[in-house]
Each structure stands twice: as structure tokens, then as C-alpha cells.
Amino acid sequence: MQVSSRLGQVPASPIRKLVPLAQVAKAQGKQVYHLNIGDPDIQTPYVILDRLRAYEQNPVGYAHSQGEAGLLEALVGYYRGLGYDFIDKSMVQVTQGGSEALMMALFAVAEAGDEILVPEPFFTGYASIAPLFDITLVPIPLSIDTGFHLPDQQVIEDLITERTKAILYCSPNNPTGTVFDRQEIELLVRLARERNLFLIADEVYREFVFDGREQLSLLDYMRDLPDRIVVLDSLSKRYSVPGFRLGMMVSMNQELMAGVLRMAMGRLSAATVDQVAASALNRVGKEEIWAVRDIYQKRRDVVFDALSGVDGVTIQRPEGAFYAVAGLPHEAEAFCAWLLTDFHDNNETVMLAPMPGFYATPGKGTHEVRIAYVLEVPKLQRAMEILAKAISAFT
Numbered sequence: 001m002q003v004s005s006r007l008g009q010v011p012a013s014p015i016r017k018l019v020p021l022a023q024v025a026k027a028q029g030k031q032v033y034h035l036n037i038g039d040p041d042i043q044t045p046y047v048i049l050d051r052l053r054a055y056e057q058n059p060v061g062y063a064h065s066q067g068e069a070g071l072l073e074a075l076v077g078y079y080r081g082l083g084y085d086f087i088d089k090s091m092v093q094v095t096q097g098g099s100e101a102l103m104m105a106l107f108a109v110a111e112a113g114d115e116i117l118v119p120e121p122f123f124t125g126y127a128s129i130a131p132l133f134d135i136t137l138v139p140i141p142l143s144i145d146t147g148f149h150l151p152d153q154q155v156i157e158d159l160i161t162e163r164t165k166a167i168l169y170c171s172p173n174n175p176t177g178t179v180f181d182r183q184e185i186e187l188l189v190r191l192a193r194e195r196n197l198f199l200i201a202d203e204v205y206r207e208f209v210f211d212g213r214e215q216l217s218l219l220d221y222m223r224d225l226p227d228r229i230v231v232l233d234s235l236s237k238r239y240s241v242p243g244f245r246l247g248m249m250v251s252m253n254q255e256l257m258a259g260v261l262r263m264a265m266g267r268l269s270a271a272t273v274d275q276v277a278a279s280a281l282n283r284v285g286k287e288e289i290w291a292v293r294d295i296y297q298k299r300r301d302v303v304f305d306a307l308s309g310v311d312g313v314t315i316q317r318p319e320g321a322f323y324a325v326a327g328l329p330h331e332a333e334a335f336c337a338w339l340l341t342d343f344h345d346n347n348e349t350v351m352l353a354p355m356p357g358f359y360a361t362p363g364k365g366t367h368e369v370r371i372a373y374v375l376e377v378p379k380l381q382r383a384m385e386i387l388a389k390a391i392s393a394f395t
């Protein structure tokens with residue numbers, strides 16, 4: 001049987017594709033430090049787990065398609081707590097992770113054959129979802145040398161065609177750890193206004209900004225461009241609940257939100273029990289989330305300090321999220337595989353994500369790796385020591 005040609009366009013995740021090699025390494029008795037996947041090791045807040053344990057409804061029914069009432073209320077409370085008093089329930093859709101919010105947003109703003117601009121490198125989920133809807137992602141090129149910040153307005157403007165429907169960006173960023181400053185966000189807002197585009201911000205790492213940076217959000221501009229702005233969000237990283245598969249989309253565009261709700265009806269509901277448990281999120285204080293941010297900042301220092309001293313490595317100090325991109329003197333795909341198949345230091349090795357899969361442009365990122373610092377400091381120090389040895393040992 002002939003499967004669809006578009007099925008072939010969905011790429012494998014560069015984050016997960018080395019897993020079989022890691023399994024072999026482990027079967028050989030090697031310890032593998034996982035720096036390849038953004039699966040936080042931080043504990044889920046006990047107030048959320050307590051509510052999960054207290055769940056008593058029998059049978060476990062569907063929730064509303066827009067979201068379970070308690071969770072919607074908690075989410076409105078969360079946004080208002082950030083100062084966005086204008087947010088009400090009609091502007092929030094609960095989704096199955098930020099991933100589904102992304103899927104719904106892309107489908108909602110673009111026709112088949114349309115283009116969406118996205119700063120590159122970008123989160124691999126974008127490249128998996130765009131082909132489902134026959135949407136082309138057009139890269140806005142960024143460089144490790146400028147800390148993956150935006151190029152001049154003209155570079156972006158030159159990429160806009162009559163098929164461009166939106167700009168999608170992520171800040172704080174996965175995979176680069178870059179946080180766009182106010183000027184950069186305002187540049188994108190201006191382009192959306194002047195060139196009649198949707199502007200979609202992926203803010204799943206919103207709180208994780210380092211070194212006293214201001215926590216910025218596209219929500220600051222939502223009332224200026226109420227029809228064009230869509231914010232994607234997730235509980236996965238903020239509350240360390242990636243297994244809940246809960247996220248949300250926020251927009252003031254009522255037509256878009258009504259359409260998104262119809263899409264949500266098509267998949268009935270997000271997981272009821274997880275939503276009930278997550279409705280305790282407003283009992284997690286801002287200080288608790290900032291404490292997690294501080295943990296990531298310390299780890300960022302460990303990674304940056306260790307790698308910036310290694311010969312041949314290029315690294316900029318990440319500004320947020322929990323990722324760093326390092327430029328290497330080696331070909332990254334081969335190096336990452338070799339780390340698992342051939343290298344060990346005292347029977348220990350590290351697993352990284354090679355960067356080419358985070359680029360749509362062929363030939364880019366060939367000498368870059370992404371490091372997700374989701375290990376506690378002593379393990380991370382050891383992992384960096386192993387990595388430094390591996391970089392000098394690889395031929």
C-alpha cells in the first residue's frame with residue numbers, strides 16, 4: 001500500500017533519534033548523562049500531586065472541550081497574577097500540551113501552501129507540525145556569533161512574500177537559550193502590524209529568564225493588536241509536569257478562538273484527571289517558580305563556565321530557558337553518535353542533541369550541539385568534564 005507522500009516529510013526528532021544508541025550503551029553497562037531532552041528533573045509541586053491523589057470522581061468522564069472549569073479559572077488567575085487583567089476565560093483554550101496549542105495555532109492562521117517566518121534554529125516540534133498542514137516554515141537566519149538574536153528588520157522584511165501569514169517565535173528559546181529583548185519583540189509587533197501578519201509567541205519558558213532580565217511577554221502587546229496575536233503556553237516546564245500533557249493558547253481574536261474550540265471539540269477533551277490536578281497551580285507561589293529559575297541559572301553557569309574554556313568550542317552565555325548551544329570543532333551528528341558508541345570515561349558518557357535537526361536550512365548547525373541542563377549541579381559538572389575530554393579525544 002502506498003502511504004501519503006507528505007508522511008515522508010515529517011522528520012524524526014533529533015532529540016530522540018539517538019535513543020537506540022543510548023540503549024545499547026546502557027546495556028553495555030555505561031552510565032549515560034542525558035542532556036539531550038528537555039525533560040525537567042525538578043520535582044512537581046506537591047500541591048499539584050496532592051490534588052491528583054485526592055481525585056475521587058467515578059467514572060472518570062470527559063472534560064469540557066475548552067478546558068475543565070477549575071483549570072480555566074486557575075489559568076485566568078495565573079495571567080491576571082502576571083498583570084494581564086484583561087484576560088478572561090473566552091481568551092483561553094486548554095490544549096494537550098503546548099504541542100497541541102502550536103498545532104491549532106498553525107492550522108488557524110495559515111492555508112495549505114502558506115508560509116510562516118520563524119527564527120532559525122527552532123524547536124523541532126515546529127518542523128514536525130508544519131508539514132501536517134502543508135505549511136512552509138521560512139527561516140529567519142540567526143547566528144551563534146550574535147547569541148542567536150534577531151537580524152536587522154530589513155533581513156526579515158525581505159523574507160515576507162504574499163504567502164506569508166505569520167511570524168512564529170519562541171522566547172526564552174529552545175534550543176538556543178536566547179531571550180529576545182523588548183526592542184526585538186517590538187520589531188516583530190511592528191512587522192505584524194505593518195505587513196498584516198499574525199504574530200505567534202511560544203512562551204512555554206516564560207519565567208525562566210536569567211541575570212535579572214525583565215520577564216517579557218507578547219501579552220504586553222495583545223490589546224494593541226487584538227486580532228493578530230496568539231500566545232502559546234504550557235504547564236510542562238513551569239510546573240515540571242510534562243507528563244500531564246497540558247498547555248494553552250491565548251488570543252483575543254474571537255473568530256480564531258471559536259474555530260480553535262471547534263478543533264478542540266473534534267478531539268473531545270484534554271485529560272480530565274490531569275486538568276483537575278493542574279487546577280491547583282495557583283497554589284504554587286511565584287517564588288517557587290523563581291526558585292526553579294535560579295536552579296536553572298546556576299546550572300547554566302556550570303555549563304557555560306565549563307565549555308567556554310574548552311579549545312575549539314563556541315558558546316554564548318544562555319539568557320533563559322534551560323538549553324545551551326555549543327559550536328564544536330567536530331561534525332555534530334558523528335560526534336553525538338560516537339559519544340554513545342565508542343567513547344566513555346570511567347564507563348560514563350553523555351548524550352546530546354545534534355543541532356542540524358533544529359534547522360530547516362540544509363547544511364546549517366552541522367558543528368553545533370544542544371545541551372539541555374536538566375541534571376543537578378554535581379552530575380552536570382561531571383557531564384561537562386566528560387564532554388570536555390570527549391571533545392579533545394574525538395578524531
Ligand SMILES: Cc1ncc(COP(=O)(O)O)c(C=O)c1O
Pocket residue numbers: 038096097098099100123125170173174202204233234235236242245246247
Ligand atoms: C519551545 C517549546 N514549545 C513547545 C513545547 C511543547 O511542550 P509541551 O507539549 O510538553 O507543552 C516544547 C517542549 O519541549 C518547547 O520546548
